[in-house]
Amino acid sequence: MDLPILKTLFDEEIDRRAVSALKTHAMVLGEGGENLFAAGVADMDFKAPPVVLEAMQKRLAHGVFGYETVPEGLLPALTAWLKTRHGWPVKKANILRAPNVLNILAIAASLFTGEDDGIIVQPPVFFDFYDIAKENNRTIVANPLILKDGGYTMDFDGLEKLAADPANRMIFLCNPHNPVGRVWTRDELQRLGDICARHNVLVVSDEIHGDITFKGHAYTPFAALGAEYADNAISCISPAKSFNIASCCSAFTIISNDARRKAFQVENSRLTVNKNNAFASVAMEAAYASGGSWLAAVLNYLEDNLALVRQRVKHIPGVELIEPEGTFLLWLDFRNLGLSPDDLTSFLRTKAQWAITRGPAFGTEGEGFARLNIACTKTRLASALDHLCDAIMKTDRIQQEKTS
Numbered sequence: 001m002d003l004p005i006l007k008t009l010f011d012e013e014i015d016r017r018a019v020s021a022l023k024t025h026a027m028v029l030g031e032g033g034e035n036l037f038a039a040g041v042a043d044m045d046f047k048a049p050p051v052v053l054e055a056m057q058k059r060l061a062h063g064v065f066g067y068e069t070v071p072e073g074l075l076p077a078l079t080a081w082l083k084t085r086h087g088w089p090v091k092k093a094n095i096l097r098a099p100n101v102l103n104i105l106a107i108a109a110s111l112f113t114g115e116d117d118g119i120i121v122q123p124p125v126f127f128d129f130y131d132i133a134k135e136n137n138r139t140i141v142a143n144p145l146i147l148k149d150g151g152y153t154m155d156f157d158g159l160e161k162l163a164a165d166p167a168n169r170m171i172f173l174c175n176p177h178n179p180v181g182r183v184w185t186r187d188e189l190q191r192l193g194d195i196c197a198r199h200n201v202l203v204v205s206d207e208i209h210g211d212i213t214f215k216g217h218a219y220t221p222f223a224a225l226g227a228e229y230a231d232n233a234i235s236c237i238s239p240a241k242s243f244n245i246a247s248c249c250s251a252f253t254i255i256s257n258d259a260r261r262k263a264f265q266v267e268n269s270r271l272t273v274n275k276n277n278a279f280a281s282v283a284m285e286a287a288y289a290s291g292g293s294w295l296a297a298v299l300n301y302l303e304d305n306l307a308l309v310r311q312r313v314k315h316i317p318g319v320e321l322i323e324p325e326g327t328f329l330l331w332l333d334f335r336n337l338g339l340s341p342d343d344l345t346s347f348l349r350t351k352a353q354w355a356i357t358r359g360p361a362f363g364t365e366g367e368g369f370a371r372l373n374i375a376c377t378k379t380r381l382a383s384a385l386d387h388l389c390d391a392i393m394k395t396d397r398i399q400q401e402k403t404s
C-alpha cells in the first residue's frame with residue numbers, strides 16, 4: 001500500500017470511549033477524567049491494519065466459532081516475519097502459544113525460580129515486572145539503568161554483582177526498553193547475556209516492542225545473538241503493540257532449550273492456557289503475513305509525532321525529552337520543575353489536563369519523570385503540548401526562574 005495514503009489513516013479521530021477501552025476508562029483516568037489527554041496505557045489510538053480488519057471480517061462472516069487449532073499459515077507467517085525483518089531464524093517446533101506476554105513472564109518465574117528467589121530488573125522499567133515477581137512470591141532485585149548525558153545505559157558492573165548471588169536466578173529483560181525507549185544494541189545484549197550465562201541467570205526477554213524502532217536503530221532479538229544465548233533464554237513475542245491488536249491477539253513463547261520448553265509445555269497444559277481464539281489467530285496471521293507496509297506507515301507517523309514533541313519540548317522550560325530509539329512511549333524528565341511525584345501528577349492532571357503514567361510506577365528511579373504515549377493523532381498531540389506549555393508558563397515558580 002502507498003505510504004502517503006496510509007499515513008492519513010492515522011489522522012482519523014476515533015472515539016475510544018465507544019468501547020470499553022482501558023486508556024479512556026475511569027479506572028485509569030479517575031473520576032472526572034473524561035476530558036483529560038489520555039496518553040497512559042500503552043496502545044495506539046489507530047485502527048488495526050486494513051488487512052487485519054478484512055481477515056477478521058471474513059472470519060466473522062464464516063459464522064461458526066467452534067474449537068479450533070492453530071491455522072496452518074500462522075507459524076510460517078510469524079517465522080518469516082522474524083527471519084526477514086529481524087534476521088532471526090526460529091524453528092516452528094520451538095514456538096509455544098501463550099495468552100499474552102505477561103502470562104509468559106509469570107509462568108517462567110514460577111517454573112524456573114523458587115519461592116523468594118531474586119528476579120533482576122533494570123529500572124525504570126515496565127511496572128508489571130514488579131507485580132509479576134511479587135504475585136509469584138519472588139524478590140525483585142534492582143539493577144538500575146544509568147542515566148548520563150540524557151541517555152540510559154545498563155550497569156554491567158552492578159549486573160555482574162547481582163548475577164553472582166546464587167539467590168538471583170532470573171532477569172526480566174525489556175528489549176526494547178519500556179519506558180526509556182532504548183533499543184539495546186547487539187553489544188549490550190551480548191554483555192548482558194555473557195554475564196547471565198556465567199552465573200546461571202536465565203534471561204526472560206520481553207520483546208513486545210521489538211517491531212517499533214526508529215530510523216537508525218535496529219532491534220536485536222536476544223536469542224538471535226547465537227545458539228548459546230538462545231539456550232539461556234525465554235523469548236516473549238507478540239504482535240499486540242506493532243499492529244494495535246492487544247485485546248484480540250495472543251503471544252508466543254520461543255524456547256530453544258528442550259528441557260525448559262518441555263517444562264513450559266507441561267505447565268501450559270496444566271493451566272489449560274493452550275486454547276486458540278479464532279479472531280486472534282486470523283488477526284495475527286494477517287498482520288505478520290501482510291501488515292509490513294502498514295507498520296512502515298505507522299512508524300513514519302510516530303516519528304513525525306516524536307519530531308513534534310522534540311521541537312515543542314525544546315521551548316518548554318523545565319521539561320526534557322529522553323531521546324527514544326524505539327517504542328511509542330516517551331520518557332519525559334520533569335525534574336527541573338522541582339515538584340514532588342504527587343505534585344507533578346497533580347500539576348499535569350489539573351493544569352495541563354494530561355493523564356499520563358507517573359514515573360514512580362516504573363520504580364523509584366522514575367521520580368520526577370512521566371511516560372507519554374505518542375500513538376495518537378497529531379492534532380491531539382499538538383493540542384496537548386499547547387496545554388502543557390501554557391500550564392508551565394503560568395506557573396509562578398517557572399516564571400521566577402525565567403526572570404532570575
Ligand SMILES: Cc1ncc(COP(=O)(O)O)c(C=O)c1O
Pocket residue numbers: 042099100101102103126174178206208209238240246251
Ligand atoms: C514491555 C511490556 N511487556 C508486556 C506488556 C503487556 O503485554 P501483554 O498484554 O501481552 O501481556 C506491555 C504492555 O504495555 C509492555 O509494555
